Amino acid sequence: MNELLAVGHHKYSTPPPVVVIPPPSLAIAKSKSVRSNASEESRSSSTSSRRTAPPNNQRLPTDLKETAEAEELDERDEEDEDEVVPVESESYVNLRKKMVNKHNLKIDNLLQENNKLCREFQRKQSSRRFESMLEQRRRLPAWQEKEKILDLLDQCQVLVVSGMTGCGKTTQIPQFILDASLGGRAKQVANIICTQPRRISAISVAQRVAQERAERLGNSVGYQIRLESVRSSATRLLYCTTGVLLRRLEGEADLKGVTHVIVDEVHERTEESDFLLLVLKDLLVQRPDLKIILMSATLNANLFSEYFYNCPTVHIPGRTFPVDQFFLEDAIAKSRTGSPYMRSGKQNSSSTSGQGSRGGPRDVVDDLGDDMWNFMSFCKKDFVKDSIPDQQLSLQELTDNKKSVLKTISAMDLDKINMDLVESLLEWIVDGKHDYPPGAVLVFLPGLAEIKMLYEQLKSNRMFNNRGANRCEVYPLHSTLTNDEQQAVFSRPPEGVTKIIISTNIAETSVTIDDVVYVIDSGKMKEKRYDASKSMESLEDSWVSRANALQRRGRAGRVASGVCFHLFTSHCFQHQLAEQQLPEIQRVPLEQLCLRIKILDVFAERALESVFSRLIEPPAMGSLDAAKQRLRDLGALTADEKLTPLGYHLACLPVDVRIGKLMLFGAIFRCLDPALTIAASLAFKSPFVSPWDKREEANEKKLAFAVANSDHLALLQAYKGWCCAAKNGNQAGFLYCRENFLSWRGLQEIASLKRQFAELLSDIGFIKEGLRARTIERMCSKGTDGILEATGHEANLNADNIRLMSAMLCAALYPNVVQVRAPQGNYKMTSKGAMKMQPKANELRFMTKNDGCVHVHPSSVNYTVRHYNSPYLVYHEKGENEPCLHQGLQHGVRLPAGVVRRWAGQHGAAQGRVCHLPRRRMDPVRCLFSSGG
Numbered sequence: 001m002n003e004l005l006a007v008g009h010h011k012y013s014t015p016p017p018v019v020v021i022p023p024p025s026l027a028i029a030k031s032k033s034v035r036s037n038a039s040e041e042s043r044s045s046s047t048s049s050r051r052t053a054p055p056n057n058q059r060l061p062t063d064l065k066e067t068a069e070a071e072e073l074d075e076r077d078e079e080d081e082d083e084v085v086p087v088e089s090e091s092y093v094n095l096r097k098k099m100v101n102k103h104n105l106k107i108d109n110l111l112q113e114n115n116k117l118c119r120e121f122q123r124k125q126s127s128r129r130f131e132s133m134l135e136q137r138r139r140l141p142a143w144q145e146k147e148k149i150l151d152l153l154d155q156c157q158v159l160v161v162s163g164m165t166g167c168g169k170t171t172q173i174p175q176f177i178l179d180a181s182l183g184g185r186a187k188q189v190a191n192i193i194c195t196q197p198r199r200i201s202a203i204s205v206a207q208r209v210a211q212e213r214a215e216r217l218g219n220s221v222g223y224q225i226r227l228e229s230v231r232s233s234a235t236r237l238l239y240c241t242t243g244v245l246l247r248r249l250e251g252e253a254d255l256k257g258v259t260h261v262i263v264d265e266v267h268e269r270t271e272e273s274d275f276l277l278l279v280l281k282d283l284l285v286q287r288p289d290l291k292i293i294l295m296s297a298t299l300n301a302n303l304f305s306e307y308f309y310n311c312p313t314v315h316i317p318g319r320t321f322p323v324d325q326f327f328l329e330d331a332i333a334k335s336r337t338g339s340p341y342m343r344s345g346k347q348n349s350s351s352t353s354g355q356g357s358r359g360g361p362r363d364v365v366d367d368l369g370d371d372m373w374n375f376m377s378f379c380k381k382d383f384v385k386d387s388i389p390d391q392q393l394s395l396q397e398l399t400d401n402k403k404s405v406l407k408t409i410s411a412m413d414l415d416k417i418n419m420d421l422v423e424s425l426l427e428w429i430v431d432g433k434h435d436y437p438p439g440a441v442l443v444f445l446p447g448l449a450e451i452k453m454l455y456e457q458l459k460s461n462r463m464f465n466n467r468g469a470n471r472c473e474v475y476p477l478h479s480t481l482t483n484d485e486q487q488a489v490f491s492r493p494p495e496g497v498t499k500i501i502i503s504t505n506i507a508e509t510s511v512t513i514d515d516v517v518y519v520i521d522s523g524k525m526k527e528k529r530y531d532a533s534k535s536m537e538s539l540e541d542s543w544v545s546r547a548n549a550l551q552r553r554g555r556a557g558r559v560a561s562g563v564c565f566h567l568f569t570s571h572c573f574q575h576q577l578a579e580q581q582l583p584e585i586q587r588v589p590l591e592q593l594c595l596r597i598k599i600l601d602v603f604a605e606r607a608l609e610s611v612f613s614r615l616i617e618p619p620a621m622g623s624l625d626a627a628k629q630r631l632r633d634l635g636a637l638t639a640d641e642k643l644t645p646l647g648y649h650l651a652c653l654p655v656d657v658r659i660g661k662l663m664l665f666g667a668i669f670r671c672l673d674p675a676l677t678i679a680a681s682l683a684f685k686s687p688f689v690s691p692w693d694k695r696e697e698a699n700e701k702k703l704a705f706a707v708a709n710s711d712h713l714a715l716l717q718a719y720k721g722w723c724c725a726a727k728n729g730n731q732a733g734f735l736y737c738r739e740n741f742l743s744w745r746g747l748q749e750i751a752s753l754k755r756q757f758a759e760l761l762s763d764i765g766f767i768k769e770g771l772r773a774r775t776i777e778r779m780c781s782k783g784t785d786g787i788l789e790a791t792g793h794e795a796n797l798n799a800d801n802i803r804l805m806s807a808m809l810c811a812a813l814y815p816n817v818v819q820v821r822a823p824q825g826n827y828k829m830t831s832k833g834a835m836k837m838q839p840k841a842n843e844l845r846f847m848t849k850n851d852g853c854v855h856v857h858p859s860s861v862n863y864t865v866r867h868y869n870s871p872y873l874v875y876h877e878k879g880e881n882e883p884c885l886h887q888g889l890q891h892g893v894r895l896p897a898g899v900v901r902r903w904a905g906q907h908g909a910a911q912g913r914v915c916h917l918p919r920r921r922m923d924p925v926r927c928l929f930s931s932g933g
C-alpha cells in the first residue's frame, strides 16, 4: 500500500516530493524608493493636464508611439475591446506543474511587462472610464487614509488596517500600493497577493477592481481560486483564496517575486487564515523585503498587531451609507404576521431553549390574557398602520401595538427560523408601501436545506413565483453552486423587478452586490464544532455572533442607504449573542492542519507542538496530542512526525482524514462509487430516519438492508435502492424514501457530496483529471448521481465486491476496533448430545482497547445480532463520556436528554482477515492481503 501511494501510480498525480527550481532573483525594490517615485508621479500627474504630452516630450519617436498607443488604449477603454484573458482550469496537479515551469520566466520579460504596465497606467489617467471610477473611489473613507497607509508601509514590514464594512479596505488598499509602484521604475513594480476567505469574494472583488482600473480582468488584476484562474503574465494584483496561497507556499516557500501579501478579513479567524499568519510570520525573517498587510473589521485589530510584534495599526473611520437596523420586534410590527412555529402548549413544556423555558419573560407575556390564535387574527385586522409614527399614536394604540408584538414574540419558537416571517417581510419589501427605495434583498439563512425550504415556499406565493406579473427574481447562493451560478446574483434585474438572493454566510464578507438595499438576517449560521473527547466533528446550527450580524448588515448601504432586519430581538443582540465566534482552530479536529503543516518545507522538520504553540491563539495541546495519535494510527504520520506517502495525499484532501483515506482506497481499489457513497454519508449524516412513534417499523426496514453486520453496507444498499427506484421518476424516489424511512433530502445531500469528493480526487490526480462536481451533476441520468458515468468503468471495476468493501472500511477506520466477546456458553442437551447455545444479543460484550466495555447502540443493525462471523468490528465514532454507548456513523438523531446525540453504527469485518488487527501499528491493508484477501 505504501508503495502504491508513494510512487504515485495513480496515473494523473504529480508524486511527492516536488523539486522546485530556484527562480531567478528579481531585485525587489525597497518600498521606500517606490513610494518616493510614486509621490513624485502623483504630484506630476496632478499638476499636468491629463491630455497633454508627458514632460519629456523631446523624445519624439517614443513619444509619438506612446501617444498613438494612448489613443489606442483609450479607444479600447471606451469600446471595451481589450484582449480577454481566458479562464484557466487550475487543478492542483496543474498548479504544481506550473509552479515548476513558472520559474523559467525570464527576468527580462518581467521588466518588459512592468515597463508596459507603467506606461499603460500613465495613459489610463486620461481615460474617461478610469476618471469616473476614480471619482467614486475617492469618496470612500479609505482614501482619507491613503497617504498614511503608504507612509507606514514604507517604514515597517507589517501593518494592520481596520475599518467598518464597505470603507474600501478590500478594493482600495491593494490599489494604493499597486498605483504607487506603477508610478515608479519597472524594477519596482509591486506584485501583490490579496487573500480572500471564499472564492465568490476573490472573483467578485477582482472583477470590481479591474472595472475600477478600466481594464479587462486578467490584465494587471486577476484572481485565482481552486480549479480556476484568470490571470496573465501582466497580473500584479492577484486576489486568491487563502487555500490557494497556502498551496502555493507548499512548492514556493519564499514567495519569491511577491512584494506584498495582504490577508483580508483576518478577523474571521478561519483555520486557514490563522495558519497563514503563522507561515507569514516566519517568512518575514527570511524575506525582509516582503510587506504584510492584515485587514480586519474594527474588532480585534490589537490582537493581530501584538502577534506581529506590535506592528502599527491604521483605523479607517466612518462608513459609506447609513443602514437602518431593525430587530425581531420591529420586523413583526412591520410584517404583522402570525406563525406556524408558535410554541404550542406541547412544545412549550418540552422546550429546551433557555429563552422559552417556563418562568422566563415569555410567561409574563403569556399572562397578558387572550387566547393566542384569536390574538393573531386580531393582529392581522386591527393593527395600527406602520406608516404612523409612534409619536402620533394614542397611548391605547401604542400600548396595544407594543403588547401585541410582545405577545407574538412570546408565541414564537425563537430557536427556529420563522420562514413565514421572512416571507412576510419580503412581501412588505416588494409591496413597496413604505418609504424605502426599491432594491435587491439579501436573505441570510444557515444552510442549503433552509435555502431550499424558503425557495420552495416562495414558489407557491404569487408575488414571488411570477405566475401573475413578473415582480421578482429569486436566486439561491451557496458554496456548492458553480462560479457562474454564483455570479448570477450580481446581475441587474429589469426595471420594476426585485432581486431576492437567499444565501448562506458566503455573502457575509467582502462581497458587494451593488443593488442590495435590504438585508434579512435569520441570525443563524452553520458552524463546525468538534468534541475532542468523542473525536466527533459536526456542522451545527448556531446563533451568529455580533460581529457576524454587523457584517451581514454591512452588505447593505454600500452604494446607497439600506435597511437590515435581524430576526432576533435587540435584547438578544445586546446581551445574548457572543461578541465573536470562537476561532475555527479551536473548534475543529487538528489532523488536517497537522498534515498541512508537515507538507510545508519550512515546518517539515519541526515538532508539531512547537509549530502549534506559535499560532495566534493556539488550541489546547491535548487536542494536538490526540490528533497526532490518530494520524499515527491511521498511518499518515510516523513516530518521529514525518509524513508518510498516505499522509502526503491526505494533506491534499480537505476532508476528515478517515474519510479521506476511504476515498483514496476507493480510487486505488477501483470501487470508487460505493466508497464515495459511504464517505459522503460519514461526512454528512445517515439518511435513515426514525420517527419517534414509528421507531420499531423504521428499525425493521433498516434491518432489511443489513449486509455482513455492517451499518455502512446497509446504508450503501439503501442508497442503491433509492437510485434504482428513482429510475422511474422522482415520485418513485420519494415513495421509496417514505416506505423505507429514508430522508430524501439526506440522500440528495449525499449525492451532492459524492460529486464534490470526486472533484477533489480528480484535482489531486487519483481519478480522471478535470472532473468538476457540476459537470458530474450534468451527467446524471434518471436515478443516478453521475459518479459512475463521470469516473468510468475502470474506476468502478470492483464496485460490487462486498469483501473488498469490508476490507477498505476496515483499513480506513482502523484502529477503531471493537472485540466481540461471547459468554463462556450454555449447553443444551439434544438427541445428538450437548450443543452449545448461541448467546443472546445482550449477553455479548464489546471491548475496545482504551475504553473497556462499550455497547452497540439500538439503532445499529447489529443491535440484536447474536452471532458474528468475525470477533471484531470497526466503528466510526463512539462516545467517550458514555463508555457504555457505542456511537457511529449516524448524525443528528435526538436522544433523551443526558444520553447522547448521535447514534451508533458499526461495521463487521470479514471473518479471518482481521484477527491480527489489534496488534500495534499493523497496516490493516497489508494484514488483509497477507491473510489471503
Ligand SMILES: Nc1ncnc2c1ncn2[C@@H]1O[C@H](COP(=O)(O)OP(=O)(O)OP(=O)(O)O)[C@@H](O)[C@H]1O
Pocket (backbone or CB within 6 Å): 140, 163, 164, 165, 166, 167, 168, 169, 170, 171, 172, 208, 320, 509, 510, 511, 512, 513, 514, 554, 557, 558, 559
Ligand atoms: N461591485 C461593486 N459595485 C459597486 N460598488 C462597489 C462594488 N464593489 C465595491 N464597491 C464600492 O466600494 C466600496 C468598498 O468596498 P470594499 O469591498 O473595498 O469594502 P471593505 O472595506 O473591504 O468592506 P468589507 O470588509 O465589508 O468587505 C463599497 O462600499 C462600494 O461602495
